[in-house]
Amino acid sequence: MKAFLLAVLVITLCTEHAFSLTCFTCKDATSNFQCLSTTTCADYEKYCLTTYSSTGLGNNHSQRITKKCSAVCPSINLNIGVAGVATSCCETSLCNISGASSVKTSYTMIAAGALATSITYICTYGL
Template identity: 35%
Template sequence: MKTAFVTLLAAVLCVEQAYPLLCYVCQEEESNKNCLTISMCAKEDKHCVTIRSNVGTKPDKPKYVLSKMCSPTCPATSQQQNQTHQRVFCCEKPLCNVNGVSSKQSSYGVMSLGVLASITYPFARGQ
């Protein structure tokens, strides 16, 4: 039973998306640990996006804020407006914007392993 459940979960994670995309969302957080709220995206949203903005005024001590969201398209990859520089990271898999700085393949792989580990751990402990 446990093996069948884990196999089914792995198959669901690998199947093309039939339901709305799930992404992490937040607005202008200073730490990624405060940027882990999960949201179901609108049907037309195809990308999870992370924007890292440099809001620091001292060049030797940059200060960054993170914003994460769902989006129907991937915004421009980087922008510079006034003194603010933004880096944009896009991906197309569920919860792939967990950290916003890796490639979409490695983010998806890390997320998948985390989900599998969190589900199989209680079974391994017999709970």
């Protein structure tokens, strides 16, 4: 009996628990506030990917943000005159809350995003 319990304990401790990654998702949003939807990623998707693109100058300036789950982490930082594209990746759940790859997210912003996501979920699905 002791050998059986020891075997169960060893198997339990050595088994890797797989938790699905959750990322913020949006497509061609004009602001980060439009990117508060979340998606549970597939098992093979290990990254939360954010792509930020901008075009134009002055009053004709336009920006787009796309966030999604990704199996790969492309490193793109391209700036051609009046157009630019940059990507950033991270590997923990809800880590892609910020639209700017070079700006670190504050804990206040993370809490605000989590609160907004919770309110959206409650309003959509109820308690």
